[in-house]
Amino acid sequence: MRSNGAVVGTLTAMVVGLLLALRVSADVAVVDDSGTRISLKSSATRIISLAPNLTEILFFIGAGDQIVGAVEYSDFPAAARKLPMIGAHNRFDVERILSLKPDLIVGWLSGNPQDGLQVLKQLGFPVFISEPSTVNDIVSLMERLGTLTGHQSEAVQQASNFRASIDASRETYSKRRPVRVFYQVWEQPIYTLNGDHVISHLIDLCGGRNIFSDLEQLAPVVSLESVLARDPEVIVGGGIFGQKPPWAERWESWPTVRAVENKHIYAIESDHIARMGPRLSEGIEALCLVIDKARDNS
Amino acid sequence: MTLLSADGIEASIGNVVACRDLDLSLKPGTVWSILGRNGVGKTTLLLTLAGLRPLTAGQIRVGRDPLNQLTRRARAQKIGLLFQNPDIQFPVTVNETVMNGRHPWIEKWRDSSEEDQSIVDRELGRVGLAGFGRRNLSSLSGGERRRVELAALAAQQTELVFMDEPVNHLDLHFQTELLKQFLANYRSKKRAVVMVMHDVNLATRFSDHLLLLFGNGETCQGSVDMIANEENLSRLYQHPLRRYPADGAYFFYPS
Amino acid sequence: MLIFQTGRDSRRFGWVILFLTALVPVSLAISVSLGSIPIDWGAVVETIRTGKSSVDHTIVFELRLPRSASAFVVGASLALAGVLMQALLRNPLADPYVLGTSGGAAVFALIVMLSGLAYQFVSLAAALGAVVSLALVIFLSRDSGGWSSTRLLLTGIVMASGWGALISFFLSISQQNQIQGMLFWLMGDFRDRGPGLVHYLTLLVVLIASIFASRGLNLLVAGTLKAESLGVHTLRLRFAMLIGAGLLTAVAVTLAGAIGFVGLVVPHIMRLIVGPDHRRLIPAALMMGGSLLVITEMLARTVLAPRQLPVGVITAFVGVPLFLYLLRRGSRQEMP
Numbered sequence A: 001m002r003s004n005g006a007v008v009g010t011l012t013a014m015v016v017g018l019l020l021a022l023r024v025s026a027d028v029a030v031v032d033d034s035g036t037r038i039s040l041k042s043s044a045t046r047i048i049s050l051a052p053n054l055t056e057i058l059f060f061i062g063a064g065d066q067i068v069g070a071v072e073y074s075d076f077p078a079a080a081r082k083l084p085m086i087g088a089h090n091r092f093d094v095e096r097i098l099s100l101k102p103d104l105i106v107g108w109l110s111g112n113p114q115d116g117l118q119v120l121k122q123l124g125f126p127v128f129i130s131e132p133s134t135v136n137d138i139v140s141l142m143e144r145l146g147t148l149t150g151h152q153s154e155a156v157q158q159a160s161n162f163r164a165s166i167d168a169s170r171e172t173y174s175k176r177r178p179v180r181v182f183y184q185v186w187e188q189p190i191y192t193l194n195g196d197h198v199i200s201h202l203i204d205l206c207g208g209r210n211i212f213s214d215l216e217q218l219a220p221v222v223s224l225e226s227v228l229a230r231d232p233e234v235i236v237g238g239g240i241f242g243q244k245p246p247w248a249e250r251w252e253s254w255p256t257v258r259a260v261e262n263k264h265i266y267a268i269e270s271d272h273i274a275r276m277g278p279r280l281s282e283g284i285e286a287l288c289l290v291i292d293k294a295r296d297n298s
Numbered sequence B: 001m002t003l004l005s006a007d008g009i010e011a012s013i014g015n016v017v018a019c020r021d022l023d024l025s026l027k028p029g030t031v032w033s034i035l036g037r038n039g040v041g042k043t044t045l046l047l048t049l050a051g052l053r054p055l056t057a058g059q060i061r062v063g064r065d066p067l068n069q070l071t072r073r074a075r076a077q078k079i080g081l082l083f084q085n086p087d088i089q090f091p092v093t094v095n096e097t098v099m100n101g102r103h104p105w106i107e108k109w110r111d112s113s114e115e116d117q118s119i120v121d122r123e124l125g126r127v128g129l130a131g132f133g134r135r136n137l138s139s140l141s142g143g144e145r146r147r148v149e150l151a152a153l154a155a156q157q158t159e160l161v162f163m164d165e166p167v168n169h170l171d172l173h174f175q176t177e178l179l180k181q182f183l184a185n186y187r188s189k190k191r192a193v194v195m196v197m198h199d200v201n202l203a204t205r206f207s208d209h210l211l212l213l214f215g216n217g218e219t220c221q222g223s224v225d226m227i228a229n230e231e232n233l234s235r236l237y238q239h240p241l242r243r244y245p246a247d248g249a250y251f252f253y254p255s
Numbered sequence C: 001m002l003i004f005q006t007g008r009d010s011r012r013f014g015w016v017i018l019f020l021t022a023l024v025p026v027s028l029a030i031s032v033s034l035g036s037i038p039i040d041w042g043a044v045v046e047t048i049r050t051g052k053s054s055v056d057h058t059i060v061f062e063l064r065l066p067r068s069a070s071a072f073v074v075g076a077s078l079a080l081a082g083v084l085m086q087a088l089l090r091n092p093l094a095d096p097y098v099l100g101t102s103g104g105a106a107v108f109a110l111i112v113m114l115s116g117l118a119y120q121f122v123s124l125a126a127a128l129g130a131v132v133s134l135a136l137v138i139f140l141s142r143d144s145g146g147w148s149s150t151r152l153l154l155t156g157i158v159m160a161s162g163w164g165a166l167i168s169f170f171l172s173i174s175q176q177n178q179i180q181g182m183l184f185w186l187m188g189d190f191r192d193r194g195p196g197l198v199h200y201l202t203l204l205v206v207l208i209a210s211i212f213a214s215r216g217l218n219l220l221v222a223g224t225l226k227a228e229s230l231g232v233h234t235l236r237l238r239f240a241m242l243i244g245a246g247l248l249t250a251v252a253v254t255l256a257g258a259i260g261f262v263g264l265v266v267p268h269i270m271r272l273i274v275g276p277d278h279r280r281l282i283p284a285a286l287m288m289g290g291s292l293l294v295i296t297e298m299l300a301r302t303v304l305a306p307r308q309l310p311v312g313v314i315t316a317f318v319g320v321p322l323f324l325y326l327l328r329r330g331s332r333q334e335m336p
Helices: A002-024 A052-060 A078-082 A094-099 A114-122 A135-149 A152-173 A198-205 A224-230 A270-274 A280-295 B042-049 B072-078 B094-100 B114-126 B142-155 B172-188 B200-206 B230-237 C007-033 C041-050 C055-088 C101-115 C120-140 C149-173 C176-187 C197-212 C214-220 C224-229 C234-256 C262-274 C278-302 C311-334
Strands: A028-031 A037-040 A047-049 A067-070 A104-108 A127-130 A179-184 A208-210 A234-238 A265-268 B004-013 B016-026 B031-036 B057-062 B079-082 B160-164 B192-196 B209-215 B218-223 B241-246 B249-254
Touching: A028 A135, A047 A052, A052 A067, A052 A078, A052 A104, A052 A135, A094 A114, A094 C055, A104 A114, A104 A135, A114 A127, A127 A135, A135 A152, A152 A198, A152 A280, A179 A198, A179 A224, A179 A280, A198 A208, A198 A270, A198 A280, A234 A270, A234 A280, A265 A270, A265 A280, A270 A280, B004 B042, B016 B042, B016 B057, B016 B209, B016 B218, B031 B042, B031 B172, B031 B200, B031 B230, B042 B160, B042 B192, B072 B079, B079 B142, B079 C224, B094 B114, B094 B142, B094 C214, B114 B142, B142 B172, B172 B200, B200 B249, B209 B230, B230 B241, B230 B249, C007 C055, C007 C262, C007 C278, C041 C055, C055 C197, C055 C214, C055 C234, C055 C262, C055 C278, C101 C120, C101 C149, C101 C176, C101 C234, C120 C149, C120 C234, C149 C176, C197 C214, C197 C234, C197 C278, C214 C224, C214 C234, C214 C278, C224 C234, C262 C278, C262 C311, C278 C311
Parallel strands: A047 A067, A047 A104, A104 A127, A179 A208, A179 A234, A234 A265, B031 B192, B031 B209, B079 B160, B160 B192
Antiparallel strands: A028 A037, B004 B016, B004 B057, B209 B218, B241 B249
16 A cells, blocks of 8 residues: 555656656747737847837836837937847848847837738747737736746736736726826827727826817827817826927917816826837826816815 | 822911812922911921821822821832921931931831932032031031921932922022922932921922912912912011013012 | 940940949848847858757848849839839839839738738739839829820829829828838838749840840830831830739839839949940840849948838939939030
């Protein structure tokens, strides 16, 4: 009896040990945003980033020193500026990428040229294609990149912090009195965003209402009159947070607009709010703050 | 023997009928002038006789062959045409332009021969432009350019020579000299020449036959002496013309 | 086979052809050797011998060589199309796009991009657009006398404007992420794939046909009627040139989007150097156009590496001063 138990015990130990060993030496695999399965023999240690937000995410999850090359405007954090540049996100230098001998390339579906991504795939590189459009997408992206880079637990933690920070903003602001918000992407012509855009969702999260959420185009050009007609209570655009934006002057000619009358024209850092990356939480905080300021005036 | 015969032809362009039921017979050594007001279709008739425009009725023969059955190349060897040529914007030389006239005679896959070049040189000399071969066509005056074109036409060595206002834009001196020289040369070689002329006096002086186009297809033809009278020409130009004697010949003067 | 006109001319032409024939392989060699990364040629040879892969070999054979080949084909096609267009329209200011072919190609390409179809269809659409545009021009400019150069030109200019308006419209209604791709295509740039058999064949076929038609083209310059009276089948010739130029333009836009300038300037430059005889002009323009674009493509990816510039920008920078210089020299020679 006792010898049988010993045999079973040893066998079990061997099986468990085998399973453990298998799991440790298992391929690292995730599915990217285009549905392709990306599978690496081991965690990536030579990563190319084809978008500034991806660079930020990689640093955020602790994989920053595994990046060997990044596209132009990968400017955050400071260490990212020292990375070898491999061109622009819409026109990158394949030769330079090749010479850096990457084992993982992280790309951006709508921002990178299709041809370029195709060539990289054809040359045999694993290309992880991302296309985050919501906060949840960013969280998932962080976690999956964490898996690929061997920072799974750190990534999960960071992503969780990221989500928590955003949830906190939502908690604080989303139930407050709705405020009509006009988000100005560009001044001349006047570009704004419709309800499908992630920034519009963030405005909702802050308890605001995007006055152009009903339009069909994702980034439509609108007339001055339509802005006047919809009478926003706050106008938000890109600039330096806390400073009066240079484009505010133009609105001051239209005091009938409530936002102008009550001086609720604010700038927030466009890199925070427009890059689908870790600083989105800071962007949300700033966005909710300025929307809230307009709330007081009623 | 007739070099070109037209039987009952009608030539027209758009609403303009140049001639209706016209019979024409071009014999070697003869020079014809086509006269008429602007817009009656003189140029159209010339182009039609040359086979570059379709006939509305009738038939044209070159020698014994129907014109429309000749190959382009054969036709180009028999009929040479001088136009009101548009400006050439490219840097072509005088020599190249005259050599173009030899095109119908140069075999398809060959280049010009020394004999072709000597023909070109001779014709350039005949129009007083010897040595101008390497000059750019655009560097010449209008009159000089016209003379180059005449040389090219001569180099084409065709039995039938059709010219659309050959000497307009030329200096007075060249008008008479060139016509005299060219036509004497063509006559001696037994060619048949047809010219569309604006100047009735040059026409009567240098041609031996006239073809008058009155408009609406009405025509009238014959030797110069027979046709060139006050009545015909006044009706042709719809303006009274008087005939005056000069130097044993005569000229016409609008009254 | 060819007997040149004068001794001096033919010697000069001989030198020019020799130079160009050498320029083609030299330019390709330069283009393959230079890039944003220095190549270890030892490694390349090693890979060829042993089959062991190396980055250097990959860069040379899978990136630079196909791009250079594309550049050559596009440059040669555009230059030849330019020669044909200039002869067809009897106008030295004509270029392959003057009849609106690049506009048509662009519109069709943009439609495919807007509709979200796979990007492989963009090339096909571009070629189709070039051909459709050409067909429209032929159809619309026909009158009782055939197609006069003036009518063709005017119809083409109007078509080009029409396409241009459509392009602006598409750009204005497209999404942000689509615009990137569209602008990329409109500025003209090379993919990293090489030319396919159909591109090579088209170039070859049109080249051979053009050389055969050279004498006729020379005569056409003197006037359509005059050429006809000298025995040239002008209708057939002009139609064939139109089709040939259209196909070449389609090849070019398929491989490289809308690259301007080459089709206008190269025929002009070569005409100033070897003269207007198409038997000389056609091969000379083809070789020059190909080599020029090979070099400019190399410069576009090297000069500010790793930043990659659109090729059309470099062509203008290189072509304009070259052209101006030759123009001044040429005009001085013309003075009697």
